[in-house]
Every structure is written in C-alpha cells, then in structure tokens.
Amino acid sequence: MQKQFKMFSLVFYYLCSFHRILLSTLMSVPLSISLAQSHLELTHHADLKVSPVHVQAHHLNAFLPKDSEPIDEGTLSLEEDVLKDEIDTDISNEISVHEHVVSKGDAFSTILHQYDVEQEDIRKLITVDTEMRNLHIGQKLAWVLNEDNKIEHLIWERSQSEKRYYDRTKEGFKVSILFRTGESYQKIMKVVVNGSFINSAKLSGLNSHEIRAVITSLQWQIDFRKLHDGDCFDILTMHATLNSVKQHSELLGVRFRNSSKDYYAIRASDGKFYDCNGSGLASGFMRFPTVRKYRVSSPFNPRRTNPVTGRIAPHKGVDFAVPIGTPVLSIGNGEVIVSTYSETAGNYIAIRHGRQYMTRYMHLKTLFVRKGQKVKRGESIALSGNTGRSTGPHIHFETWINNQAVNPMTARLPAMEKLTGKELRSYLRRVQKVLFQLHKE
Known part of the structure; x- marks a missing residue:
C-alpha cells in the first residue's frame, strides 16, 4: 500500500497545475462523503477522542523522487564555479549571446531545445518565416535570451550575402532581411x-x-x-x-x-x-559520466515547481541513481576548476572543457582530482556517494554551454569528426590556399 501511495505521489508531482487541480477536485467529492459518514459515526461514539495529525516538513521528501536532492534545495550558482578572467569579461556579450553553426542532422527546433527555449517561441519564429524549416549545413544562428529564457533577438546568417533579423514584439516576432552586395x-x-x-x-x-x-x-x-x-x-x-x-x-x-x-x-x-x-x-564527449547508463531519478527541468510552495525550483541537471562507490568519469578532456565540499552539493567537481563547455558532478563520496589538474575523456575523477543535501545515493550531473545549463541527455556535444571523400578533397584544396x-x- 505504501509503495502504491508513493508511486501515486510521484505521478501527481509531474502533472501540470491544471490537471493537479482537476484531479484534486474529483478526489475531494468521495473524500467529503467519506468524512461526512465518519462524522455521523463519531456522533454515536462521543467517548472516542480524535488527535490531529501533524506533518513535518522533512516528511514531504517521501512524496518526491528518491535518489536525488530535495526539491527545495537549489544547485550552486554558476558564478561559484566559472573562472572569471579577461576572456570572460573583456569581450562584450560573450555570455548573453549564443551561437550555433548548423551541422548535419540539425533542425531549428532541436538546436533551440537544448537551450530550453520555449516551444511557443520556436513556433512563432517558424510561423513568421517558414524557411526556417530548411536550414543548411554551415549556416549560422545567433540569439539573445532575456531573463525569462525567451528569445529577445535572433540572427540567421543564411549566406555571406544575406542575414535575417528577428526581434520580439508583443504579438510575436518581426523579421527584417539584409542583403549584402559589394566586394x-x-x-x-x-x-x-x-x-x-x-x-x-x-x-x-x-x-x-x-x-x-x-x-x-x-x-x-x-x-x-x-x-x-x-x-x-x-x-x-x-x-x-x-x-x-x-x-x-x-x-x-x-x-x-x-x-x-x-x-x-x-x-x-x-x-x-x-x-x-x-x-x-x-576530442569528443561521452553522454554519461558512468560506464553504463543508470536509472534517471530526477530529470533536467529548469521550470520545476515545488509541489508544496508552488515556487520555481529549477533542476539544472540530471540525477542518476547509482550505488555508493560507483566510478564517476569525466565526459571529455578538460581542466578541473573546482574540487571541494559544499553543504548543498556535498563533495563535487566542476570541469571546464575548452571555452564553451563546463560539466559538474555532485554528491560524491571520494574525489580523485584537484583544482588545476588536466583530465582526459573517460578518466575516473571520483566515486559516487550521498553527501550534501541528498535523499539517496546518486550523481547529480550538469552540462553547461556558453554559461547556460542545458539538458545533458539531449544537448548537442562535441564529437570526434573527420572529413572524408569529396568533402575531404575539397577541404584539402582549401587548406593549401x-x-x-x-x-x-
């Protein structure tokens, strides 16, 4: 019975607000009838004393996914880990502007989804310019997100001679096209x-x-x-x-x-x-920080709401339920920028990969690397644990691109690539020049 009740709580937690209200309303009818019947029975047993039930705040975790951090505990802010140097501060708009070069298999929606851009924004942009459904390899996209994670401006560089600009309006987006002619x-x-x-x-x-x-x-x-x-x-x-x-x-x-x-x-x-x-x-990235994929106990959800308070409590990573002592691997070549303990994250590690990517690994038992150390793709950096604010043994894993948290399960990560055939021959001719x-x- 307890197992079924927890399962129901988990399902209820993932429903949208409208469905929660509807389900609660439907459940309240038989509950009211049951309470009324109970009241009639109690009137015939005046000597029966009923004590109120008090629910402690920490008991609320029983209704949430196991093997993850409590829902009311936010993860560490980006500023605590990112190295601030002249490259971060002296180049204007490096943080606010996101850029993407269209690769094979890319679609407009999938490119923006990894940055958690709302589907409504994507739909409005495609509506105002249906040609966005047909991106070509090598084209460039650049966009700026506002504080609500909505697109404020977007630039689509279709070719060296054409750029399209999209600006947010009250109704959606307006588009303007710039054609370049000259030498x-x-x-x-x-x-x-x-x-x-x-x-x-x-x-x-x-x-x-x-x-x-x-x-x-x-x-x-x-x-x-x-x-x-x-x-x-x-x-x-x-x-x-x-x-x-x-x-x-x-x-x-x-x-x-x-x-x-x-x-x-x-x-x-x-x-x-x-x-x-x-x-x-x-060098290419691995998708998971472990040898094999473990069960996801809590998914990436930057708009997650606390079911009790109703406040936004973003979950900026993915939680993998793993036994204590499971080897944790760096998903790519990089440099350790943090290897320490935090009351919230427990023992945790942050690794910087190039200039655009960062990964974080939290609630660890044992740390194998130190700040400033270079690590390789697949290298063991720690053992998993249950340290910090955690409801069970797990790895909290985050992926950041251009200083923004993205879904580690769907983000387009660097891959080991090599040109072949006709593309290689054309490229080698370009190399000579x-x-x-x-x-x-």
Whole structure:
C-alpha cells in the first residue's frame, strides 16, 4: 500500500497545475462523503477522542523522487564555479549571446531545445518565416535570451550575402532581411602576445567578434589563459564591403606559434574548424559520466515547481541513481576548476572543457582530482556517494554551454569528426590556399 501511495505521489508531482487541480477536485467529492459518514459515526461514539495529525516538513521528501536532492534545495550558482578572467569579461556579450553553426542532422527546433527555449517561441519564429524549416549545413544562428529564457533577438546568417533579423514584439516576432552586395577581400593579421592575448589582439586591430572566433577555433588545442610573451598568431580573415565600407568579417584560418610547436585551425565549408589533415579539433564527449547508463531519478527541468510552495525550483541537471562507490568519469578532456565540499552539493567537481563547455558532478563520496589538474575523456575523477543535501545515493550531473545549463541527455556535444571523400578533397584544396597565406611573412 505504501509503495502504491508513493508511486501515486510521484505521478501527481509531474502533472501540470491544471490537471493537479482537476484531479484534486474529483478526489475531494468521495473524500467529503467519506468524512461526512465518519462524522455521523463519531456522533454515536462521543467517548472516542480524535488527535490531529501533524506533518513535518522533512516528511514531504517521501512524496518526491528518491535518489536525488530535495526539491527545495537549489544547485550552486554558476558564478561559484566559472573562472572569471579577461576572456570572460573583456569581450562584450560573450555570455548573453549564443551561437550555433548548423551541422548535419540539425533542425531549428532541436538546436533551440537544448537551450530550453520555449516551444511557443520556436513556433512563432517558424510561423513568421517558414524557411526556417530548411536550414543548411554551415549556416549560422545567433540569439539573445532575456531573463525569462525567451528569445529577445535572433540572427540567421543564411549566406555571406544575406542575414535575417528577428526581434520580439508583443504579438510575436518581426523579421527584417539584409542583403549584402559589394566586394570581399582577404586580410592577414599578426598578433604577438605581450601581456595578454585580448589586449594584444585589440592593439593588432581585431574586433571583439574576431577575437571570439579565434578563441573558439583553437579552444581545444591551447589555453588562452596560459600564453607567454612572444607567442604568435597569424590570422586570415575574409572581409565583405558595401560601398567601400566594411560590413563583416569571417575567420578562415589561424596559425598559432610558440617555442615548441605550431597549431592550426582552418574553416571548412560546413563552418567548423579542422586541422590540416581534415580531423576535427575536439576530442569528443561521452553522454554519461558512468560506464553504463543508470536509472534517471530526477530529470533536467529548469521550470520545476515545488509541489508544496508552488515556487520555481529549477533542476539544472540530471540525477542518476547509482550505488555508493560507483566510478564517476569525466565526459571529455578538460581542466578541473573546482574540487571541494559544499553543504548543498556535498563533495563535487566542476570541469571546464575548452571555452564553451563546463560539466559538474555532485554528491560524491571520494574525489580523485584537484583544482588545476588536466583530465582526459573517460578518466575516473571520483566515486559516487550521498553527501550534501541528498535523499539517496546518486550523481547529480550538469552540462553547461556558453554559461547556460542545458539538458545533458539531449544537448548537442562535441564529437570526434573527420572529413572524408569529396568533402575531404575539397577541404584539402582549401587548406593549401589558407596555409599559403598564413605562412607569408
């Protein structure tokens, strides 16, 4: 009976507010009849004493999913883990703007879903421009979310000559189209690090957009926070002009030189960056932080509401119910930025992967890594536990992209890629042209 009651409580918890109210109303009718009958019986037994039942606050956890953190306990804020340096603060809009290059298999809705953009916004955008149903590989999307996680502005770069802008209105979105006509030219810029990459790049004439592009292209190969004076970047960009006025630029290739090695990142026709042989620069991520997939005891839900208070209590990760002592693995190559204890998260670890990705692992028993340590994809970083605010043994796992929590189960993560066939041959021809420009002294 107790097991059935808990199951009913769990189902009731996941219903929307309207259905909860409807179900409660329907249940109240037979309950009222039952109480009335009980009252009539009690009038015939005046000597029977009835004591009130008091429910303690901590007993409410019995009605919630097991093997997860209590619903009224929010997870750690992003600011507690993100390393704040000049790359985070000196480039305008790096946090508020989200960018995506369309890849094979992408659809407009799936791209935005991983950032938890509401379906209503997606529907309105497709309604105002039905061509959004037909994205092409290499096209670019950039958008800004407001405080309510709704799209405020969106830019769709369909080609080098066409951009579409979507701005929120009271009724939905309005669209405006900009066609570029004119000439284009290539330009080589050299950046020699002196003090910091950001300042050195600005002094060399790069704008914020171009600096972000360089950082993104090489994020898997070098750490921009650990450069040395004298390190050198050769940067090839394509510039479009209209009436002799510069309109925009696109990064075509980068060569980074230090005392020991040269690194390259060259853009392919799909908008992604590869090395000189056509291999992707990212090592690829695993989907789960364990050897096998365990039961999800609490899903990702940024709009989760506390069933008692009705307040929003976001769940910014996924809880996997695992036995204590289960090995916890890093899902990708990265650097440990936090390895510590928190009253809420218990023993927990945060790992930064490149400049755009971060993962967090909470309620651990034993930590194997320390802050500043480099880890590899699949490396054991801890043993699972039940520390901090937790209702049972589990791993709370979070994935962040561009400083925003996304659903770890559905987010599009970096994959190990390599161009082949016709695409590879076309790319290698492009490489020859780009390298010729990058090696000009």
